[in-house]
Amino acid sequence: MEQKPTINFGAGPAKLPQSVLLQAQKEFLSYSGIGISVLEMSHRSADFNKILNKTESLLRELLNIPDNYKVMFLQGGGSGQFSAVPLNLIGLKEGMCADYLVTGTWSSKAAKEAEKYGKVNIVHPKLESYTKIPDPGSWTLNPSASYVYYCCNETVHGVEFNFTPETNGVVLVADMSSNFLSRPVDVSKFGLIFAGAQKNVGCAGVTVVIVREDLLGHALKECPIVLDYKVQAEMNSLYNTPPCFSIYIMSLVLEWIKNNGGSAAMETLNKQKSSMIYDIINASNGFYECPVDINCRSRMNVPFRVGKKEGDEDLEKDFLAGASKRGMISLKGHRSVGGIRASLYNAVTLEDTEALATYMKEFLKEHQ
Structure with a gap:
């Protein structure tokens, strides 16, 4: 049986490029x-x-x-x-x-x-x-x-x-x-x-x-x-x-x-990936909440809560379970913070990020 692809959003150890x-x-x-x-x-x-x-x-x-x-x-x-x-x-x-x-x-x-x-x-x-x-x-x-x-x-x-x-x-x-x-x-x-x-x-x-x-x-x-x-x-x-x-x-x-173009190319790609996720958070009318000040939001690690500012635990469990079914792993926030965290390091591709973005939009539509 062919294994479905896994997308690793882990905070580290993290995804390595396939070619490596x-x-x-x-x-x-x-x-x-x-x-x-x-x-x-x-x-x-x-x-x-x-x-x-x-x-x-x-x-x-x-x-x-x-x-x-x-x-x-x-x-x-x-x-x-x-x-x-x-x-x-x-x-x-x-x-x-x-x-x-x-x-x-x-x-x-x-x-x-x-x-x-x-x-x-x-x-x-x-x-x-x-x-x-x-x-x-x-x-x-x-x-x-x-x-x-x-x-x-x-x-x-x-x-x-x-x-x-x-x-x-x-x-x-x-x-x-x-x-x-x-x-x-x-x-x-x-x-x-x-x-x-x-x-x-x-x-x-x-x-x-x-x-x-x-x-x-x-x-x-x-x-x-x-x-x-x-x-x-x-x-x-x-x-x-x-x-x-x-x-x-x-x-x-x-x-x-x-x-792949060195650190300048990585910067362009990382800005693109993180913007994709932050744009969904910002446009969700508070369904997704990132607690970090807009001027210092990380392009590497995007933490957010689901359902409300302090997070709805049941919705967050559902979010993680649904992500897992779609092959997306390691999205659980750090134990000291809770919620969700997507890590978008260099090896995480635009396609990987698009898969998460699509799922976030679907989950929002279903539960809002």
């Missing part, structure tokens, strides 16, 4: 005809070195990364970087303090973790709910901070920065895990960027860290060696065995992004 999966399948038993799988390959072999160098060179090309930045492929996910960032950077200045913008679950977790290693200043008044980005006019930045940290796109709450924060010369650190390579970025504005691969650029297991060279070598003495950026940069991400297969999958996804 087919290429990985083709090379699974024998990579490039060498008789072994990437899964079996020594991380010190010439073959893996080629994969590693190719992945870095594609990343440098796609993001136009300046020469004075190091690129690392590390383990531990975004959560590992919540520790690694302060362990490596909070000692940049004597005061041992950092500024944090807290606009959702992930930046909140990052700020809490950083408190273990120094003083954390939340630069804006505490938000009642994570539905907007506080006006930069209300921020109190500390000129003595070692760095300013923010999460570019909050996956749980669907809040995305459409501007780069101005820090008046203080090092800027960005968690770009859920909108990495979904749009062009000027890397030179940042001291450090990190991103888990499992949303836009690959599968779980590898985290990209891009760091300016002058920020290396300031780690606290308590910093575990595997989290020490200077050690990892000097060892070309090979201090310990890296996640070889995840890096290989990332190289295939980066090649796919390049062949």
Whole structure:
């Protein structure tokens, strides 16, 4: 019996391009005809070195990364970087303090973790709910901070920065895990960027860290060696065995992004997809409700409630069941927020999004 196609709207791990999966399948038993799988390959072999160098060179090309930045492929996910960032950077200045913008679950977790290693200043008044980005006019930045940290796109709450924060010369650190390579970025504005691969650029297991060279070598003495950026940069991400297969999958996804027009083309596509869903929400007379301020709605993660502002649980269950029957999976909102969440990362196609849009219109017509 032929399996009907499944459309994965998961928040991460997320959908991978079909051509990437087919290429990985083709090379699974024998990579490039060498008789072994990437899964079996020594991380010190010439073959893996080629994969590693190719992945870095594609990343440098796609993001136009300046020469004075190091690129690392590390383990531990975004959560590992919540520790690694302060362990490596909070000692940049004597005061041992950092500024944090807290606009959702992930930046909140990052700020809490950083408190273990120094003083954390939340630069804006505490938000009642994570539905907007506080006006930069209300921020109190500390000129003595070692760095300013923010999460570019909050996956749980669907809040995305459409501007780069101005820090008046203080090092800027960005968690770009859920909108990495979904749009062009000027890397030179940042001291450090990190991103888990499992949303836009690959599968779980590898985290990209891009760091300016002058920020290396300031780690606290308590910093575990595997989290020490200077050690990892000097060892070309090979201090310990890296996640070889995840890096290989990332190289295939980066090649796919390049062949499909790079980050500028991804941005155009992502705007088109998210607008399609937001337009239905906006025109539904309150049947679908997105709680996020219109100026910072995410193009990656679209959260919404069904039936009324705070959501009608029965209708939301029906919505998810109907979506599942149509082959659409992973639309349930994060457990801390509830409702529905459609994640529209790079590999989610226009056709996938149209299928969801059509279903949303039908469901609205049936239940309004």
